[in-house]
Amino acid sequence: xxxxxxxxxxxxxxxxxxxxxFDCDGVLWQGDxxxxxxxxxxxxxxxxxxxxxxxxxxxxxxxxxxxKKFDQLGLEAQVDxxxxxxxxxxxxxxxxxxxxxxxxxxxxxxxxxxxxxxxxGIQHLGGTDPADNTLAxxxxxxxxxxxxxxxxxxxxxxxxxxxxLSKAFTYLRRPGVVFLATNIDSTYPSADGLLPGAGAISAPxxxxxxxxxxxIGKPAETMMDCIKAKHQFDPTRAIMVGDRLxxxxxxxxxxxxxxxxxxxxxxxxxxxxxxHASTTVPTYFTNSIGDLRAAIS
Amino acid sequence: xxxxxxxxxxxxxxxxxxxxxFDCDGVLWQGDxxxxxxxxxxxxxxxxxxxxxxxxxxxxxxxxxxxKKFDQLGLEAQVDxxxxxxxxxxxxxxxxxxxxxxxxxxxxxxxxxxxxxxxxGIQHLGGTDPADNTLAxxxxxxxxxxxxxxxxxxxxxxxxxxxxLSKAFTYLRRPGVVFLATNIDSTYPSADGLLPGAGAISAPxxxxxxxxxxxIGKPAETMMDCIKAKHQFDPTRAIMVGDRLxxxxxxxxxxxxxxxxxxxxxxxxxxxxxxHASTTVPTYFTNSIGDLRAAIS
Numbered sequence: 001x002x003x004x005x006x007x008x009x010x011x012x013x014x015x016x017x018x019x020x021x022f023d024c025d026g027v028l029w030q031g032d033x034x035x036x037x038x039x040x041x042x043x044x045x046x047x048x049x050x051x052x053x054x055x056x057x058x059x060x061x062x063x064x065x066x067x068k069k070f071d072q073l074g075l076e077a078q079v080d081x082x083x084x085x086x087x088x089x090x091x092x093x094x095x096x097x098x099x100x101x102x103x104x105x106x107x108x109x110x111x112x113x114x115x116x117x118x119x120x121g122i123q124h125l126g127g128t129d130p131a132d133n134t135l136a137x138x139x140x141x142x143x144x145x146x147x148x149x150x151x152x153x154x155x156x157x158x159x160x161x162x163x164x165l166s167k168a169f170t171y172l173r174r175p176g177v178v179f180l181a182t183n184i185d186s187t188y189p190s191a192d193g194l195l196p197g198a199g200a201i202s203a204p205x206x207x208x209x210x211x212x213x214x215x216i217g218k219p220a221e222t223m224m225d226c227i228k229a230k231h232q233f234d235p236t237r238a239i240m241v242g243d244r245l246x247x248x249x250x251x252x253x254x255x256x257x258x259x260x261x262x263x264x265x266x267x268x269x270x271x272x273x274x275x276h277a278s279t280t281v282p283t284y285f286t287n288s289i290g291d292l293r294a295a296i297s
Numbered sequence: 298x299x300x301x302x303x304x305x306x307x308x309x310x311x312x313x314x315x316x317x318x319f320d321c322d323g324v325l326w327q328g329d330x331x332x333x334x335x336x337x338x339x340x341x342x343x344x345x346x347x348x349x350x351x352x353x354x355x356x357x358x359x360x361x362x363x364x365k366k367f368d369q370l371g372l373e374a375q376v377d378x379x380x381x382x383x384x385x386x387x388x389x390x391x392x393x394x395x396x397x398x399x400x401x402x403x404x405x406x407x408x409x410x411x412x413x414x415x416x417x418g419i420q421h422l423g424g425t426d427p428a429d430n431t432l433a434x435x436x437x438x439x440x441x442x443x444x445x446x447x448x449x450x451x452x453x454x455x456x457x458x459x460x461x462l463s464k465a466f467t468y469l470r471r472p473g474v475v476f477l478a479t480n481i482d483s484t485y486p487s488a489d490g491l492l493p494g495a496g497a498i499s500a501p502x503x504x505x506x507x508x509x510x511x512x513i514g515k516p517a518e519t520m521m522d523c524i525k526a527k528h529q530f531d532p533t534r535a536i537m538v539g540d541r542l543x544x545x546x547x548x549x550x551x552x553x554x555x556x557x558x559x560x561x562x563x564x565x566x567x568x569x570x571x572x573h574a575s576t577t578v579p580t581y582f583t584n585s586i587g588d589l590r591a592a593i594s
Contacts, residue, residue, distance in 0.1 A: 133432055135456045140489035158459040159432045165457075166492050173491070186505050192437035194470070195463050196505040203504040204497035208483050 001272065004260075004286040010295035013284070014044070017258065019051045019238035021227075023218075024066075025058060026243035026265020027289055031191020034073050035264050037290020042075060044296060052081060053227060055240070057217035057247060059086035059155035059182035059198060062115035080230065085182040085198075085217030086113040088226040089153055090120040092216050097151070097178065104148045106171050108164050108201060109155035113182065117153075125149065126164055138163040145170055154202035154213060155182035169208050179205070183217030185247060189265055218242075219250035241289060243267055245280040253280065261285040298569065301557075301583040307592035310581070311341070314555065316348045316535035318524075320515075321363075322355060323540035323562020324586055328488020331370050332561050334587020339372060341593060349378060350524060352537070354514035354544060356383035356452035356479035356495060359412035377527065382479040382495075382514030383410040385523040386450055387417040389513050394448070394475065401445045403468050405461050405498060406452035410479065414450075422446065423461055435460040442467055451499040451510060452479035466505050476502070480514030482544060486562055515539075516547035538586060540564055542577040550577065558582040 004010060022028060028038050045052055054066070054077060061069065063082040070077035086109075093099045099122065107113055107127035114127045125146060126132050145167075152168045171177050184199035202213050216222045235256040242248020243265025252259035261282035263269055271278050272285055301307060319325060325335050342349055351363070351374060358366065360379040367374035383406075390396045396419065404410055404424035411424045422443060423429050442464075449465045468474050481496035499510050513519045532553040539545020540562025549556035558579035560566055568575050569582050 135430055135432065135458065137455060138492070140487055140492065158434060160462075161432065161458055162455040162493070165497065169491075169493050186507065190437055194466075194505075195435070195437065196459070196466050196501050200462065200501035200505045203500040204493050207500040208491075208493040208497045210483065 001281050002284050004284050004291065007294045010292050013239075013260075013292070014048060014295050017050070017237055017239040019053065019231075019233040020045055021053045021055050021238065021240045021252070021257070022289075023242035023244070023248045024054055024056045026189050027241055027262055028075070029073060030189060030264065033191060034075075035288055035290055037288065037293050039075060040296070041289050041292040044292060046076065051231065051233065053231065054082045055218065055223065055227065055251075056083070057085045057183035057185050057198070059084060059089065059113050059217070060110045061086070061112035062119070063087050064115070065112055083223065083227050084112070084116070085223065086116040086155060088223045089113070089155070089180060089182045089216045090116040090122060091226050091229075092180070092222050093117070093122055093151060093153070094120045096222070099150055102148055103150035104146060106149050106152045106168055108160060108168050109153065109157045109182065110159070113153070113155045123148075126167060128159075132164050132167065133159045133161065134163055135161055136163070138166045140166070140170065143167060143170065145174070149177060151178040151180055152205070153180045153182065154198065154205065156188060156198040157201050160201050165204050168205055172205060172209055179209070179211065179213040181213035181215045183247070184213070184215045185217075185244070187266070218247040219254055221254065223251065224255045239283075245271060245278045245282070249282045250280050258283040262287065262289050264288045298578050299581050301581050301588065304591045307589050310536075310557075310589070311345060311592050314347070314534055314536040316350065316528075316530040317342055318350045318352050318535065318537045318549070318554070319586075320539035320541070320545045321351055321353045323486050324538055324559055325372070326370060327486060327561065330488060331372075332585055332587055334585065334590050336372060337593070338586050338589040341589060343373065348528065348530065350528065351379045352515065352520065352524065352548075353380070354382045354480035354482050354495070356381060356386065356410050356514070357407045358383070358409035359416070360384050361412065362409055380520065380524050381409070381413070382520065383413040383452060385520045386410070386452070386477060386479045386513045387413040387419060388523050388526075389477070389519050390414070390419055390448065390450075391417045393519070396447055399445055400447035401443060403446050403449045403465055405457060405465050406450065406454045406479065407456070410450070410452045420445075423464060425456075429461050429464065430456045430458065431460055432458055433460070435463045437463070437467065440464060440467065442471070446474060448475040448477055449502070450477045450479065451495065451502065453485060453495040454498050457498050462501050465502055469502060469506055476506070476508065476510040478510035478512045480544070481510070481512045482514075482541070484563070515544040516551055518551065520548065521552045536580075542568060542575045542579070546579045547577050549579075555580040559584065559586050561585045
């Protein structure tokens with residue numbers, strides 16, 4: 001593992017890699033605030049004809065609404081450069097599970113997740129349905145489960161409640177109903193600090209059922225398969241940039257890519273150097289992706 | 298482990314034990330339905346001057362409201378015969394943690410839990426407060442944490458939502474704030490079937506924090522200490538009757554009591570006999586506590 005510091009370090013990084021995969025929250029921005037120097041760093045890569053891909057576990061937004069976030073922040077991005085765990089989950093259901101058209105997914109999640117399911121032609125229940133977004137008491141006797149539900153898909157859902165959890169639990173107790181999570185990040189970096197993440201939304205179900213969901217997002221291979229289906233690249237000339245060791249860095253390492261950890265998000269320096277360092281080790285680390293600007297000088 | 302079947306089995310059980318501890322949900326009743334023969338079985342014990350105690354992990358009700366449930370079902374019970382995990386949690390905060398009077402507890406739980414805290418003179422936030430029972434978006438920047446919060450206490454909360462979870466998470470990230478759960482039963486036996494239990498309510502926080510709560514209810518010793526502080530009894534002449542191996546039976550076994558598993562609740566016979574039996578073994582098992590009526594003949 002190398003700590004990047006000199007202009008030469010960043011120049012050789014630029015030479016070595018043609019494909020740059022970026023996590024977003026905690027790397028490009030923190031909530032609604034751009035990380036310092038990000039526009040310049042991304043422009044530098046585009047000027048050098050690098051392929052840029054954005055790979056996010058955030059499943060609250062579809063790729064289209066994610067693109068809007070880039071627009072609002074003044075960052076150039078194309079929809080087909082964006083890979084979210086909501087999209088990857090929809091692709092998993094349609095192409096890996098090959099879920100029949102008449103089958104449905106019960107969603108514990110938000111609008112972006114529903115949009116990606118719809119793009120893949122997958123029928124869904126729950127999610128933003130007003131009937132399931134309630135704090136009213138839930139009684140099993142008033143619930144008629146839909147026999148066509150073949151999977152429960154959990155993502156970050158800030159409207160999570162006992163009715164959704166109870167319905168999801170009831171479906172998951174039926175034989176053959178698959179338990180999926182867009183991702184299992186334990187926390188979510190909001191603009192003002194950490195909040196419970198998608199892993200905290202599927203945790204009640206995992207507890208009640210005594211089994212864990214299959215997680216689609218980073219570090220799972222499903223996400224990498226999704227990207228490779230659309231973009232061919234040489235892993236030895238590709239680098240994954242992220243702020244989380246157990247998702248981003250693990251994801252890049254597993255895929256045979258080089259990895260660059262930045263310290264603008266979740267991970268503290270003490271987790272990569274020193275006696276308490278993690279066993280997941282990035283190829284490089286630096287304070288911020290903005291540091292790449294040093295290569296310009 | 299002995300399977301009880303003959304009238305003689307039940308008669309000798311009656312002779313052997315002076316103190317009878319009962320779990321309630323799944324033993325005395327299922328939701329709002331009495332288990333067959335329960336009134337006769339309890340009357341039999343009272344006629345024989347047995348001490349009866351009700352020991353429940355259900356923390357949605359205070360002892361007083363639990364007493365009302367007995368009344369409604371036509372069962373004799375005194376408030377001081379009832380030990381709930383809500384009560385035990387309040388006693389733990391006041392007598393074991395010795396929480397100073399100016400300190401407060403943030404509650405993820407229901408009215409019964411708040412009532413027990415109030416009985417012990419403990420200040421609380423969250424819980425049934427309408428401000429925290431909302432599906433509106435939560436923003437950390439609008440939240441002013443109360444510096445006097447010294448603990449977060451989670452119980453079954455059918456109004457659980459992202460605002461409560463986010464506030465609880467924020468408190469628990471502060472140094473010295475204690476993470477307690479009334480109990481960690483993964484499921485809750487409602488009248489019409491299983492629903493997610495108290496363990497599923499603290500699970501999102503455990504996931505987001507990366508640490509587990511201290512659980513007060515069965516099988517923890519705290520619950521036994523609570524009972525012993527009020528009632529003296531000889532453990533060798535006491536029996537714990539329950540439907541869950543990992544809470545009720547474990548609780549009785551740890552406390553040096555005999556244990557009787559009934560099959561009217563969570564546990565299937567295959568979990569006590571045969572190749573897949575649990576390592577937690579009751580002293581006795583029988584189909585239903587109603588079978589005790591056989592001792593009358």
